[in-house]
Amino acid sequence: MPSFDIVSELDQHELTNAVDQANKEVTTRYDFKGTDSSFELKESMVTLKTESEFQLQQMLNILIEKANRRGIDVKCMEVKDPEIQLKTAKQVVEMKEGLDAPLAKKIIKAIKESKIKVQAAKQEDTIRVTGKKRDDLQAVMQLLKGMEDLDMPLQFNNFRD
Known part of the structure; x- marks a missing residue:
């Protein structure tokens, strides 16, 4: 029976690279010359340190830009x-x-309300979706990609046929 998992994961390596790039940009930018501005990454928390609130906002913009890239x-x-x-x-x-x-719960409810013939079950921090047809599973993926009100990015992995 085909199935896949819905997860929300963060690539720690890419996060480390983004923070390193942001640190490099802060050290080379003219408006941060002479300030003790830095980004620190501990587990999944990034700490921004600088001298003023305006510079803090600039650093946040830099971090968002580097993370997006x-x-x-x-x-x-x-x-x-x-x-x-x-x-x-x-x-x-x-x-x-x-x-x-x-x-x-919101994701499972949306899947059930769509009337697609699949079953969704929560397993720790993932949701396992199973169905008889591969097309039904792909329809669920498209449904979730189209949902605008989700406040977390979703990834689909462990697709089994």
């Missing part, structure tokens, strides 16, 4: 509020990964 969807970025003190400004960007329960 590396194929990281901006939907998985959760930008926290900046912490501004006298001479330092700091902001944390959390990279979300995995399907949480409300999103999984």
Whole structure:
């Protein structure tokens, strides 16, 4: 019986490359000369450190641009509020990964409401979709790609025929 998994994964290697490129750009840009501006990556959290709120916004734009170029969807970025003190400004960007329960329920509900003859079941942080026909599974993929209100990027893997 054909099946595939719906997941939301983040490529850590590409994230590391994006942060490295952003750091390189900050060190070479004229408007950041003489400032102690940097990006730090710890697990799936990127910390932006600089001297002013304006520079923090510029750094966030740089990070988003570099992540986009590396194929990281901006939907998985959760930008926290900046912490501004006298001479330092700091902001944390959390990279979300995995399907949480409300999103999984929303996806399963959309699949069931579409009346496509498939079964969808949540398994930890993935959703397994099984059906009798390969065409039905591809229709589900197209349905999910067309959904605009999902706040996480989805990948389809482990397609078995």
